[in-house]
Amino acid sequence: xxxxxxxxxxxxxxxxxxxxxxxxxxxxxxxxxxxxxxxxxxxxxxxxxxxxxxxxxxxxxxxxxxxxxxxxxxxxxxxxxxxxxxxxxxxxxxxxxxxxxxxxxxxxxxxxxxxxxxxxxxxxxxxxxxxxxxxxxxxxxxxxxxxxxxxxxxxxxxxxxxxxxxxxxxxxxxxxxxxxxxxxxxxxxxxxxxxxxxxxxxxxxxxxxxxxxxxxxxxxxxxxxxxxxxxxxxxxxxxxxxxxxxxxxxxxxxxxxxxxxxxxxxxxxxxxxxxxxxxxxxxxxxxxxxxxxxxxxxxxxxxxxxxxxxxxxxxxxxxxxxxxxxxxxxxxxxxxxxxxxxxxxxxxxxxxxxxxxxxxxx
Amino acid sequence: xxxxxxxxxxxxxxxxxxxxxxxxxxxxxxxxxxxxxxxxxxxxxxxxxxxxxxxxxxxxxxxxxxxxxxxxxxxxxxxxxxxxxxxxxxxxxxxxxxxxxxxxxxxxxxxxxxxxxx
Amino acid sequence: xxxxxxxxxxxxxxxxxxxxxxxxxxxxxxxxxxxxxxxxxxxxxxxxxxxxxxxxxxxxxxxxxxxxxxxxxxxxxxxxxxxxxxxxxxxxxxxxxxxxxxxxxxxxxxxxxxxxxxxxxxxxxxxxxxxxxxxxxxxxxxxxxxxxxxxxxxxxxxxxxxxxxxxxxxxxxxxxxxxxxxxxxxxxxxxxxxxxxxxxxxxxxx
Numbered sequence: 001x002x003x004x005x006x007x008x009x010x011x012x013x014x015x016x017x018x019x020x021x022x023x024x025x026x027x028x029x030x031x032x033x034x035x036x037x038x039x040x041x042x043x044x045x046x047x048x049x050x051x052x053x054x055x056x057x058x059x060x061x062x063x064x065x066x067x068x069x070x071x072x073x074x075x076x077x078x079x080x081x082x083x084x085x086x087x088x089x090x091x092x093x094x095x096x097x098x099x100x101x102x103x104x105x106x107x108x109x110x111x112x113x114x115x116x117x118x119x120x121x122x123x124x125x126x127x128x129x130x131x132x133x134x135x136x137x138x139x140x141x142x143x144x145x146x147x148x149x150x151x152x153x154x155x156x157x158x159x160x161x162x163x164x165x166x167x168x169x170x171x172x173x174x175x176x177x178x179x180x181x182x183x184x185x186x187x188x189x190x191x192x193x194x195x196x197x198x199x200x201x202x203x204x205x206x207x208x209x210x211x212x213x214x215x216x217x218x219x220x221x222x223x224x225x226x227x228x229x230x231x232x233x234x235x236x237x238x239x240x241x242x243x244x245x246x247x248x249x250x251x252x253x254x255x256x257x258x259x260x261x262x263x264x265x266x267x268x269x270x271x272x273x274x275x276x277x278x279x280x281x282x283x284x285x286x287x288x289x290x291x292x293x294x295x296x297x298x299x300x301x302x303x304x305x306x307x308x309x310x311x312x313x314x315x316x317x318x319x320x321x322x323x324x325x326x327x328x329x330x331x332x333x334x335x336x337x338x339x340x341x342x343x344x345x346x347x348x349x350x351x352x353x354x355x356x357x358x359x360x361x362x
Numbered sequence: 363x364x365x366x367x368x369x370x371x372x373x374x375x376x377x378x379x380x381x382x383x384x385x386x387x388x389x390x391x392x393x394x395x396x397x398x399x400x401x402x403x404x405x406x407x408x409x410x411x412x413x414x415x416x417x418x419x420x421x422x423x424x425x426x427x428x429x430x431x432x433x434x435x436x437x438x439x440x441x442x443x444x445x446x447x448x449x450x451x452x453x454x455x456x457x458x459x460x461x462x463x464x465x466x467x468x469x470x471x472x473x474x475x476x477x478x479x480x
Numbered sequence: 481x482x483x484x485x486x487x488x489x490x491x492x493x494x495x496x497x498x499x500x501x502x503x504x505x506x507x508x509x510x511x512x513x514x515x516x517x518x519x520x521x522x523x524x525x526x527x528x529x530x531x532x533x534x535x536x537x538x539x540x541x542x543x544x545x546x547x548x549x550x551x552x553x554x555x556x557x558x559x560x561x562x563x564x565x566x567x568x569x570x571x572x573x574x575x576x577x578x579x580x581x582x583x584x585x586x587x588x589x590x591x592x593x594x595x596x597x598x599x600x601x602x603x604x605x606x607x608x609x610x611x612x613x614x615x616x617x618x619x620x621x622x623x624x625x626x627x628x629x630x631x632x633x634x635x636x637x638x639x640x641x642x643x644x645x646x647x648x649x650x651x652x653x654x655x656x657x658x659x660x661x662x663x664x665x666x667x668x669x670x671x672x673x674x675x676x677x678x679x680x681x682x683x684x685x686x
Binding site for chain 2 (some may be wrong): 016017020021023024025028032050073074075076077078079081082090093094097098100101102105106114115117118119123124126153156157160161163164167168169172174175178179180242243244246247250268271303327328329332333336340342344347350351
């Protein structure tokens, strides 16, 4: 169909670059649509939990609400505060967004559907997400507002505290899988017991630490002291309006989906079916493996991401906000000791080849 | 190996590009009528008292230093975790000693009260 | 020019430019941010040299951690730029002297010490051979770091320990003015801690 383009000499010379850019857009545009509908879902779910209805007027059941919000934000004035450092003020949201989406380059959606099989995938993800803190710091500093600076400092200290717990949790996964490549981490969880082979079970403490740290890293409730509207009026992005605010918002939700995707890959077997190799379900003789074989891997992957997104929203509707000293205590005094102890336990399990997770299949 | 990183580079460029395009669209499409009240930094409706770039508690500095040290520790743990099954118990105990020394530091920090955020 | 060469020159130019900006820009926060960009471009160059683990660790440790500390410091110090500029002329001769000495030493090293040997080495510096897609830089590093180089590795732990102790000794001051609740103690309070029943005879009203 596109022969008239693909046959040109110019296309052939730059084929790799053009095709990669297209693949990048194929990942990124659905991601942004997913972000839009996460905001819709958030309002609906939290509305239901608080016995409200949520958005319902724009489109069928409010399904067009995210687009209405987007168009509204495009036509809102971008206010550059007096005394702000204008260049940095505008660049900060772009940095946040770039670091929030960049990690998606190495996410495997299915056994073969992965854009870049980077060997140091997990390390790359950790490094790229750690750059995101700059958006927050720069935004807070460039705004020349007390609330913004206070929010930025809080947020930065909180993000760095939880990044350590997160890093330790990732080390546990690495030890179990023996590879930093995200695709291989998923394949290492493949076994004959379906979802019992996934790492959430042998690495349960790390799984909990990882996801809770993920919630704290994305500055979401109940860890949202950096942008708590009732405390420091939106924190580091208090001075942002219009599209500059929208980009921050987009980045925050993209980060939420990223944390969910990573948790699914590392602890819930990514694209693997929960009935992988289960030929005798609950000893009833039902061959669940064959029955669910038609479901594409990507569907399982998205379902797992959805579970975590729902947890995010559920947390927000349920828990009161943590106090700042409690957040720091949880990060440093609870999570780090737990992860260090469990790393040693996993070390013994891997070297001692504890069945059924390690040794049995090797 | 480098071919793996081409998509990463393009991803970064496209991600930053989309962010930039969105903000430029905002600047182009939205009205722009600044006045002195509108552009003054938000301080609960009061006039700003002073320059907002104020001195900060040294505690943030301590948190940042401790973060660097633990981050380095993670950087050491990553290659170890990948090759654990190849280096066997010798490598395992090497890391146990490494972690043990740092846990001493961690306990010192804890007992000193440096992790307290009052 | 191949794509890799183009990227190398692009990142090298960016690195030199940012490094220059670090020392010429007046605002210390901007200077620190340019240092971040310098590290990022350096990391890209290391990646082009197939040092995958080091490149990403550079971003993780230096960009993600060390520079955050730098930013905290320059934001916290509340530096008065005008005051800093006053001393500039006074220190200029010393600065030029140190720079001259350093430059002279480098030139001397390049042209006099085993001149022929060094020059040929520098000219014949080839780019590293391209590695296959499944080559893992990290694994190769890990296999030697914890076995062959285990002694330096443990020394690194001791250095980190010293750094932890030093950081606390230098910066940690216990505050005496803050009022702090300990929920642990609050919850575990017993009746006897708060309430004292005193036995006494009833008194007659006089």
